Amino acid sequence: MAYDPTADTGFPGRPANTSPARLQLPYSTSEGDAPRIFWGTGTPEGSVTGEIGDLFLRTDGGTDTTLYVKESGSGNTGWVAK
Structure with missing residues (x-):
């Protein structure tokens, strides 16, 4: 069975995602x-709301623009290409 992030988050009580696709690791800390x-x-940058430490995998990226890390800011700013 394939995981469909638009239909099921895999976490009871959490709403399904529509865009962008999102996967939350099944672990939390205090x-x-x-x-x-x-x-x-x-x-x-400017379109995905995240928290510091989140990752974004760009499916149409090229050299140095495939992985982004949310390093600072709040909301949808602070994403840095790696």
Whole structure:
């Protein structure tokens, strides 16, 4: 069975995601939820809301623009290409 992030989060009580695709690691600490992994096209800067430590995998990226790490800011800013 394939995981469909638009239909099922795999976590009871958490709503399904529509865009961008998102996978949250099934682990949390006393400090809060674990980092999340998002994927999609285009840069996440200005379009993907995340928390520091989250990752974005850009499916249409090239050299140095395939992986983004949320390093600072709040909301949808602070994404840095790696």
